[in-house]
Amino acid sequence: MFLRVTERVFIECFSSTQPLIDRVVALFALYTFHNTQPSSSAPPILVSPNIAIPIDIYEEMVSLPLNLTAPHLLRLRPYVVHILTSLLDARLFEILPHSSLRAQNPSVLPREVFVIEGQDASTVPQPAAHEDVVDEDGASLSKKPKKKKGRPSKRDKARKAKDALASLEKYVDKNTVYLIDEASQQPLGPGSEPESTHVVLGQAPHTSLGNYLARKNDLLATVSDDGVGMSDRQVALRRANEAVLERLRQIDAMAAEKGLEVGGEGGEKTGLKRVERAVEELRQGSGSCGILGLLEGAGLGTLR
Structure with missing residues (x-):
């Protein structure tokens, strides 16, 4: 054979x-x-x-x-x-x-x-x-061979990877927008290179943002100080902040063991450092609501 x-x-x-x-x-x-x-x-x-x-x-x-x-x-x-x-x-x-x-x-x-x-396989x-x-009338008597079964070859994998990368690049180019400062209507970014992002991230989520702020304000109004002393509800707010901070520290330590980095791409204004500062502001009673105030700038100040 x-x-x-x-x-x-x-x-x-x-x-x-x-x-x-x-x-x-x-x-x-x-x-x-x-x-x-x-x-x-x-x-x-x-x-x-x-x-x-x-x-x-x-x-x-x-x-x-x-x-x-x-x-x-x-x-x-x-x-x-x-x-x-x-x-x-x-x-x-x-x-x-x-x-x-x-x-x-x-x-x-x-x-x-x-x-x-670069050549089309169909050609x-x-x-x-x-x-x-075919028979005498030109009708087909056999079917086209089916695609072979089994694991794809290295050439097939490389071709699919190139096609996927090309599709992703087209999708990114089609859905890329430049960030604009709403106050000055000027592009954000250093010099002549404005910052760009995905079209979904470039648009503020007004509806979900409004719902979040309304629920947060209701929560803070419920746990606010009654003028006599620290209430049990404010103690619960501090404990919740401490629990979230401890959990983030554990995640950061687990990532460090595997050689990974969590939330450090934005420098001191993002990630674990900012959460620590926000929780510390709540401990000092500086009027901050801890991690619930990250949207309003909590944690951007310098620790004393």
């Missing part, structure tokens, strides 16, 4: 869709491969006595010398004629029906088709054995 499949791969290169130089190389390879089989061994080894070839591919192979008319291929014509004559005189070929009838077993060899980078010519069988 190995011998037959190998010879079949060489024979399929004789198709008219292949370049002439590829057909010449396939003929030399078929001649060399078939004639270097072991003629005697102990114990005896199976050999392939004949070369199975469809009638249409056989005609393409026989007419190969007539197609070598280009100046750079003309010098190969005597060698091609000699090899073809040797194969035909030895009566090695076993003529099969037309390749469209798929008389070989299996009818289609599984393979990976080489695609040049790559397939071997002749892949053509559909």
